[in-house]
Amino acid sequence: MSEQELKALRLRIDSLDEKVLELISERARCAQEVARVKMASLAEGEVPVFYRPEREAQVLKRVMERNKGPLGNEEMARLFREIMSSCLALEQPLKVAYLGPEGTFTQAAAMKHFGHAVISKPMAAIDEVFREVAAGAVNFGVVPVENSTEGAVNHTLDSFLEHDMVICGEVELRIHHHLLVGENTKTDSISRIYSHAQSLAQCRKWLDAHYPNVERIAVSSNAEAAKRVKGEWNSAAIAGDMAAGLYGLTRLAEKIEDRPDNSTRFLMIGSQEVPPTGDDKTSIIVSMSNRPGALHELLVPFHENGIDLTRIETRPSRSGKWTYVFFIDFAGHHRDPLVKSVLEQISQEAVALKVLGSYPKAVL
Numbered sequence: 001m002s003e004q005e006l007k008a009l010r011l012r013i014d015s016l017d018e019k020v021l022e023l024i025s026e027r028a029r030c031a032q033e034v035a036r037v038k039m040a041s042l043a044e045g046e047v048p049v050f051y052r053p054e055r056e057a058q059v060l061k062r063v064m065e066r067n068k069g070p071l072g073n074e075e076m077a078r079l080f081r082e083i084m085s086s087c088l089a090l091e092q093p094l095k096v097a098y099l100g101p102e103g104t105f106t107q108a109a110a111m112k113h114f115g116h117a118v119i120s121k122p123m124a125a126i127d128e129v130f131r132e133v134a135a136g137a138v139n140f141g142v143v144p145v146e147n148s149t150e151g152a153v154n155h156t157l158d159s160f161l162e163h164d165m166v167i168c169g170e171v172e173l174r175i176h177h178h179l180l181v182g183e184n185t186k187t188d189s190i191s192r193i194y195s196h197a198q199s200l201a202q203c204r205k206w207l208d209a210h211y212p213n214v215e216r217i218a219v220s221s222n223a224e225a226a227k228r229v230k231g232e233w234n235s236a237a238i239a240g241d242m243a244a245g246l247y248g249l250t251r252l253a254e255k256i257e258d259r260p261d262n263s264t265r266f267l268m269i270g271s272q273e274v275p276p277t278g279d280d281k282t283s284i285i286v287s288m289s290n291r292p293g294a295l296h297e298l299l300v301p302f303h304e305n306g307i308d309l310t311r312i313e314t315r316p317s318r319s320g321k322w323t324y325v326f327f328i329d330f331a332g333h334h335r336d337p338l339v340k341s342v343l344e345q346i347s348q349e350a351v352a353l354k355v356l357g358s359y360p361k362a363v364l
């Protein structure tokens with residue numbers, strides 16, 4: 001390609017960038033107008049709601065449907081995710097608490113869902129994320145809820161039993177783990193490997209094959225593991241890209257998770273009810289009396305009404321020995337007439353039924 005051709009193309013890019021810049025600014029001004037209209041139409045004492053997850057899901061879906069390439073749908077949606085995040089921050093910067101410290105997969109999930117224009121606050125434990133949201137110190141919290149290799153995150157499920165929270169969204173993240181070492185690590189004399197228990201479990205076979213005799217030490221998070229390695233010459237950490245970057249560690253081995261599709265699902269928790277988008281999920285907690293056929297009775301209404309159950313999990317109820325609660329996720333919104341009637345049928349048989357929230361299915 002000649003210099004001449006390159007120069008012409010760069011001029012074209014400059015002129016396109018000017019148009020993109022102007023259009024983004026116009027979009028941002030529109031978002032400011034939306035804020036003005038929302039404020040003007042408030043009733044006495046009503047609190048304005050700036051963040052609309054159902055609208056954001058629709059915007060991203062529309063972008064993906066209309067995208068003709070060459071950028072892929074996910075890539076394009078990611079760019080629009082950031083534009084919306086910045087536009088919303090003009091209306092109101094969201095405050096989001098997540099399971100920290102900085103560099104955790106939960107932080108990456110928070111950024112994937114809300115974009116980078118949020119004020120994010122790392123918390124030391126899942127329960128603290130719930131408490132921070134309940135106290136009103138942040139608008140939303142982000143917590144892991146299940147992993148495709150290791151199953152439920154029980155701390156999160158149990159926290160739902162203790163706090164009144166509304167689930168406002170979900171996001172899924174592919175989890176890639178690396179074996180990380182610091183500048184001073186003697187790589188041939190590694191005697192301990194730090195990571196979160198979930199990550200150690202997700203890499204169990206790889207560790208058995210490559211480091212069978214090395215001590216595996218579970219710490220509070222992958223980011224904490226990465227932090228420890230920085231100051232030790234004989235240890236390594238299993239963690240992801242964010243933690244590696246944050247603590248300046250290098251990858252001794254990449255993508256060491258046992259299952260290549262290893263993914264974690266995260267929930268956004270808050271106090272805001274989300275209206276239907278037409279492609280939603282609902283999460284409920286149900287406790288049934290301890291008698292034969294109780295689980296069957298719970299599931300029949302879903303089957304009879306053709307409602308797709310996406311997940312069912314059992315936890316001790318904490319209100320009696322050997323009594324249980326069921327966490328159930330299914331397709332649909334609790335305001336859909338069909339879902340409403342299913343929930344009514346269940347509540348007739350159940351000891352207790354609580355809708356944790358209906359929210360758009362993960363778009364990104």
Ligand SMILES: C=C(O[C@@H]1C=C(C(=O)O)C=C[C@H]1O)C(=O)O
Pocket residue numbers: 030031034050051052053055056059083084085087088091
């Ligand atoms: C602009 C709005 O407010 C926020 C910003 C959005 C955007 O930038 O597209 C979408 C939904 C809201 O989170 C709106 O409610 O439409």
